[in-house]
Amino acid sequence: MGLARRALLLGAGGLVAGAATGCSGGGRTGAGAAVVTRSSGPLPTTTAWRPDRDDVDPAVKSRAVQVVEAIGAWPAGQGGAAAAKRRVAALGAAPALVDAAGPLLPDADEAVLQVIDAQYGGILADSASVLVVCRQWTPGHAGGTTVDVRLSRARPHWEVTALHPARPGAAAPALPxxxxxxxxxxxxxxxxxxxxxxxxxxxxxxxxxxxxxxxxxxxxxxxxxxxxxxxxxxxxxxxxxxxxxxxxxxxxxxxxxxxxxxxxxxxxxxxxxxxxxxxxxxxxxxxxxxxxxxxxxxxxxxxxxxxxxxxxx
Missing domain, CATH: 3.30.1380 (Muramoyl-pentapeptide Carboxypeptidase; domain 2)
Structure with a gap:
């Protein structure tokens, strides 16, 4: 399984890297609910992300990624906050989460999203932070962000309680x-x-x-x-x-x-x-x-x- 998963990783990494004009890409891949895929056209094909089976709690990462994918990827004609709220609601999560999506929800007719990795920002018995690291493409633009997804343990799924997208700030006029x-x-x-x-x-x-x-x-x-x-x-x-x-x-x-x-x-x-x-x-x-x-x-x-x-x- 390890060799197969790394082969998938390299394949996805090469694909995403090419689409991102030379930037390094990658990510663990697998089944997921809300990733938009394309085999042709201006936006790259993406693959859904899967946690490692030996992770501390794969379910908490899966839940965080599902919500980020649902907000940050959509087919043509389904952009905007209202459509994103419907996708999030379909997962059984709170539509109000979309109000904090920030850079994850650009003004675009279509978007695809590739989760590079999801790592713990912290995990306790009943609460967790999952940092969902992703790239995102819309027509004519390549970008992405990292979202600190907060969760609480609940049944049947961990409940996503808050989203905190990265806000790096403006580029400095000069760098060392x-x-x-x-x-x-x-x-x-x-x-x-x-x-x-x-x-x-x-x-x-x-x-x-x-x-x-x-x-x-x-x-x-x-x-x-x-x-x-x-x-x-x-x-x-x-x-x-x-x-x-x-x-x-x-x-x-x-x-x-x-x-x-x-x-x-x-x-x-x-x-x-x-x-x-x-x-x-x-x-x-x-x-x-x-x-x-x-x-x-x-x-x-x-x-x-x-x-x-x-x-x-």
Missing amino acids: AVAREVLAASRIGLPPAAAADIRSGHIHESVLRALLRLAGTYRMYVSVIRSGHPLDVFGTDRPSDHPRGRAFDVWQIDGHAVVDPATSRRLVETFMWDAAAAGSYNVGGPVRLSGGARGQFFSDATHHDHVHAGFSA
């Missing part, structure tokens, strides 16, 4: 050389919101230099840098390093999803050690490493599906 290097680096996959974060000029130099250093050894796909992440560490009142531009998350290393049990634990562990060597004071992932500075490494359910690297300065 290190930011331009990251944006141009072929070994660093950046989804739309993360790339916009860097273009905004709000990402700390320590983050950018660490990304470049890691790219000397690995091909990696970033999920989240600054925008689209919860302001506080989920379930606490402690500010997260992400909104301050001092952290990044990676969901894929050398073509292998961190969440995939077939991915080499040695690969993930080595990447975590190298993130620490690149200056991260706070490295989290699916494996808790021993050694390093006090409290430098951690692991929990939230970080089962990605590697987090935080920076203090």
Whole structure:
């Protein structure tokens, strides 16, 4: 299953990359309810996203992705908030969620959406944050966003309670050389919101230099840098390093999803050690490493599906 899923990943990645004028693309694929597909025409064909069967709770991610797909993709003639509310209602979710969709609902006659990844922003017994990272195309435009989807446990589905789309801010008039290097680096996959974060000029130099250093050894796909992440560490009142531009998350290393049990634990562990060597004071992932500075490494359910690297300065 791991080999087949990675083959699908590479196929979808190549397709999406070509449609996005050279940007890196990808995403785990599979069955879903609300993805618009096209075999020809100006908009690319997309594939629905599927959680890994060994995920902490696949159902919570599936529910979050269903709602984002329902809002962000529609066939010709079915654009607008009213139509999006009908699609969301058909899923048994609250139509009012559409009112907070923001960049996920551009003014266009038609749209397709590709979920690149869905990772936890936090997961507790009865509540969760799922960060749905996506690209979106409308006629004549390629874009995308990351949506912090909040959920509460309910029956028969997890209930989506709120949407918080990324708001990276305007591009800075000038960027330092290190930011331009990251944006141009072929070994660093950046989804739309993360790339916009860097273009905004709000990402700390320590983050950018660490990304470049890691790219000397690995091909990696970033999920989240600054925008689209919860302001506080989920379930606490402690500010997260992400909104301050001092952290990044990676969901894929050398073509292998961190969440995939077939991915080499040695690969993930080595990447975590190298993130620490690149200056991260706070490295989290699916494996808790021993050694390093006090409290430098951690692991929990939230970080089962990605590697987090935080920076203090």
